[in-house]
Amino acid sequence: MTTTSLAKAARPGAERAAAGRGPWRYFLRHRAFYIMLAPGLLYFLVFKYLPLTGSFIAFQDFNIFKGFSGSEWVGLKWFRQLFQYPNFGRLIENTLIISLYQIVFAFPLPILLALMLNEVRQMAYKRIVQTVLYLPHFLSWTIVFGLSYMLLSPTNGLFASIFSGMGAEGGILQQSEYFRPIIIISGIWKEMGWNAIIFIAALAGISPSLYEAAKMDGANRWKQFLHISLPGLLPAIMILLLLKIGHILDSGFEQIYQFLTPAAFETGDVLDTYTYRVGILQGQYSITTAIGLFKSVIGFVLLVIANRVSRWTTGEGIY
């Protein structure tokens, strides 16, 4: 709500600015906006751009006591170690499959939820449903794992008797076949309501006059949904989808780490858990950085391609 009014307030200023002379006057006139922008810019500069310069330790045998200047240069050693890791193929496969499942199954649900909530006319009911659905977002993954355990444990789980028929001796939490579904389902349960917020906001931003006009023209609820709500939501959907594709090699470390057991490595060991095991736990910062760099490059390339495709097909893009 406040964002739309802000955008409106900005408009007259923007028109006047076009008439102004020189960037400095423009800046002065809109100083309030620039001041408000500063913390955000600073955040990205300090926490996102500055650390980028540290990436070169991926090419060093970095030792915290020797520092940037004292550590030995080792070229592509860490990248070689990563690519020559015998299970590297499996890591990539698991990462991609879990991400893909997330895009196919988990991504559309918040959109659906937002659209459905948008059709609810009873405001109180809508608010309650929305609140209840986004509350799990505030639970940590440790707690969500605890809950899943209480449901699925073979010795004292609520669903134990159902699953014991499925031939899962040690409980389905220890079975590699069920690992991915559990990750996806628990992910949906935890994040669906929260992720719907952005879509609900986007729907609220659609001008009511469009609906009124449609009604005048005799469009029913379904037609209104099809020709107003859905197109109105498309930019938001595309942006979030593109961002998700850029993060395709991040499959949610905290969640997977909680659920992963050695028996499920085959389907659940992803790049992030590997990084944690070989990098963070051992204090091997160079290989951690190398993997991060590798992930970023892949993510960047994918993002560029996806953006092209999106602009070409739907006309939407993030830049």
Added chain:
Amino acid sequence: MKAAYKKRLAVLCIAALTITGTACGDGGGSKANNGETPAANASSHASDNKASAEPASISLFVSNNAEQIPPGKSMDLATVKHLAGKTNTELDITFLPHENYMEQLRLKFAGGDIPDVHMVWGIENSELVTNDLALDLKPYLEKHGQHLLKEIPQSAWDAVTLNGQILAIPQVAQGNAPAERVIYVRKDWLDKLGLAVPKTSDEFLDMLRAFRDKDPNGNGKQDEIPFSSREKFEWMDNVLGMYGVNLDSNTVSDGKVMPGFVTPNMKQSLGLVRTMYEEKLIDPEFLTNSRAVWDQKIKSDLVGSWNHVVLGVWDSWQKEMSTLLADKKPNVVAIPTPKGAGYEGDVGRVEKSVLKTFVVKKDAANPEAIVRMFDWLVTEEGQLFADLGIEGETFTKAGEQLTYNADADKDLKWRQAVFTLHGFNEAAQKVKINNEEAFNKLMATIETSRSEGIDNPTAGMAPSPAMTQNAELSFKGSLFQEAAAKIVLGEKSLDYFDEFVASWKKQGGEQAIEEMTAWYNENRK
């Protein structure tokens, strides 16, 4: 129309970025507040004859040992203040969480936050030691550490000595029992079923089978878990130890040093665990059990046997189970580790001559004061402090007679975990337990542990470079964990173990063996 579209887009973009931004932002975890305490305001408590000198500031990082430690500055804690007063020091202690202590320590170091003294469980785990930044304490010990040198046995000093330099102050194994873990059994279950203490792995299996079938907890349901352990194949050391290997043991064979988990003995051990899983003799959830879940199962009268530390026999096992299961009259006893079928040799837990070590950094400001402080902790007075607290407040001493007031001693758990350096003070333990039967039980458990144990040829060895650079090679890496899980769960045959060893060697294990052998030949042979 188009412009409005763009604007909405921009708003959405910002919203999306804000959300992802905050999501990234809260991943950083909590930051402990361990800024340097100004040394100005606490010099008034120096009480002994060195009082004329200013108290020496010492900063320490230790584990909180999974205990609740009152918040605030460490010098505000009565216990720490007492120690500081006795040793004329100003102690700035940071308690890092026990569960991920090593990780937190690494992060602190990476952030340039290096205290004068830090605790690690073995010097091989300290980055200061591996980077040659730890102080050689030998000269200081000779001058200021006479009690330490006298009280702590040579085997413990050996474990912290590299190239003739003493790189840490060791805490002796608890109870002076280096094989610090034993198998616990519910003796009341054994008695109820008329079973004898098992002496071989076959008898051990028979005992577990009886636990499974004969309803020893008497609730009419077949819900007993004959043996339970925890995730990552941990806390089954003595079961693996029936064939003379542990996850973290090293073995010398044919003049080569290699990790226990790639030796043929481990294959036999895994075969045993595989049988246990097949016959439902081990907790089906042994791959996921967290400490809390495992603890809960044992204390709810479900588990017949488990593996734990020697000094746990009274507090917490027997003590808490006697309260929780009062009507069952539980009786927890340690049994000597049974011998694996067809195996001759040492059994049990790999011997750890030190429980933990305190490493001092090379440029510490007051090395003499540091050594003096630790030295005080092993004097008779210091031992009583670690075990019983502050004289006059939590215990009193009349001649040789000690009286201990357990109710007044709120700091007991973390104080003894952090500050105990000595192995065992019989008199203090006796009044602390204050129960003849329990004390005898503790002594019996210590006796059991002392009479067994696997030789540790590489105590004090830093992890080989091959293993640090490729963590997949350690027993915590996916190579071993996955192979072991598949074998035990029956997805792969036992002979898959040989495939695992071959692939482990190929991926850098061979090099690790060479490095370990070289170190051994140079330092320990």
